Amino acid sequence: MEENPWDQIVEAWMAFNNSERNKHRDFLNLPAFVSAMPPPEKNSVGLEIGGGEGTLARKLASLGYFIHSTDISPKMIQEARKIESESKLGLEFSVENAEHLSFRSQSFDFVIAFMCLMDMNHPDKCMHEIFRVLKPRGYFQFSNVHPCFASTSHSKHVKDEAGVKIAREVGKYNEEGLTPVKWNYPPLPEFTTFHHHLTLSHWIMLEIQAGFVLEFISEPYATPEIIKECPHLEHTVTVPDNILMRFRKK
Numbered sequence: 001m002e003e004n005p006w007d008q009i010v011e012a013w014m015a016f017n018n019s020e021r022n023k024h025r026d027f028l029n030l031p032a033f034v035s036a037m038p039p040p041e042k043n044s045v046g047l048e049i050g051g052g053e054g055t056l057a058r059k060l061a062s063l064g065y066f067i068h069s070t071d072i073s074p075k076m077i078q079e080a081r082k083i084e085s086e087s088k089l090g091l092e093f094s095v096e097n098a099e100h101l102s103f104r105s106q107s108f109d110f111v112i113a114f115m116c117l118m119d120m121n122h123p124d125k126c127m128h129e130i131f132r133v134l135k136p137r138g139y140f141q142f143s144n145v146h147p148c149f150a151s152t153s154h155s156k157h158v159k160d161e162a163g164v165k166i167a168r169e170v171g172k173y174n175e176e177g178l179t180p181v182k183w184n185y186p187p188l189p190e191f192t193t194f195h196h197h198l199t200l201s202h203w204i205m206l207e208i209q210a211g212f213v214l215e216f217i218s219e220p221y222a223t224p225e226i227i228k229e230c231p232h233l234e235h236t237v238t239v240p241d242n243i244l245m246r247f248r249k250k
């Protein structure tokens with residue numbers, strides 16, 4: 001199994017998830033992802049790649065989807081199984097590198113990837129694997145850090161005199177590759193991961209070259225209700241942090 005930095009920081013990641021800081025996921029990104037999913041169908045089986053400790057899979061299971069959730073990190077899967085042994089939602093979990101999936105071709109009705117493709121070393125390999133394991137007419141939905149605004153190695157918020165984020169300064173857009181991301185939110189433990197920046201056109205071409213057709217795209221931003229709950233998400237109204245797309249296997 002390839003080295004994966006995520007396996008080293010599972011405890012710090014869980015602490016981040018369980019803190020106020022991850023409201024971005026719980027209040028904005030995850031609900032947007034769930035509401036964009038086609039409704040669950042009887043006997044339909046979905047594969048999640050890069051599912052971490054299974055937060056999205058649990059949400060989807062509670063809505064009637066059947067998910068086999070996977071991650072490259074054995075410690076993440078251990079956490080997911082621990083939670084499943086208590087919540088008993090009927091989820092399956094296994095350790096899988098999304099760049100070399102062990103499943104047979106055409107095994108799944110849909111594949112989902114939530115905020116993880118940008119963490120993979122070879123997203124192109126991953127795309128071919130997703131296409132391979134999907135049944136004909138199956139769909140692939142993913143969300144990622146927005147490549148135009150938030151994943152380049154030069155991206156910072158511009159603030160006014162009062163410290164309010166009013167714009168985003170972005171450079172090095174065409175410099176693709178892995179850039180370190182420091183997760184530094186005291187008193188939470190600090191940790192570093194890497195984002196694989198690709199241009200927006202490159203991300204879309206990866207799916208098209210694998211054989212997919214684009215059927216849905218959105219850039220979620222906070223509504224006034226979300227801002228009331230999470231004021232630090234207000235900047236997403238001016239510039240979104242994430243992008244969400246769904247492709248269909250022809």
Ligand SMILES: C[S@@+](CC[C@H](N)C(=O)[O-])C[C@H]1O[C@@H](n2cnc3c(N)ncnc32)[C@H](O)[C@@H]1O
Nearest residue numbers: 006050051052071072073097098114116119120
């Ligand atoms: C930002 S975390 C997101 C986890 C989860 N989707 C969530 O939103 O809570 C990225 C995840 O991608 C996983 N990952 C990185 N490279 C991977 C690969 N090649 N195959 C499968 N999972 C991978 C990491 O182990 C980590 O759990």
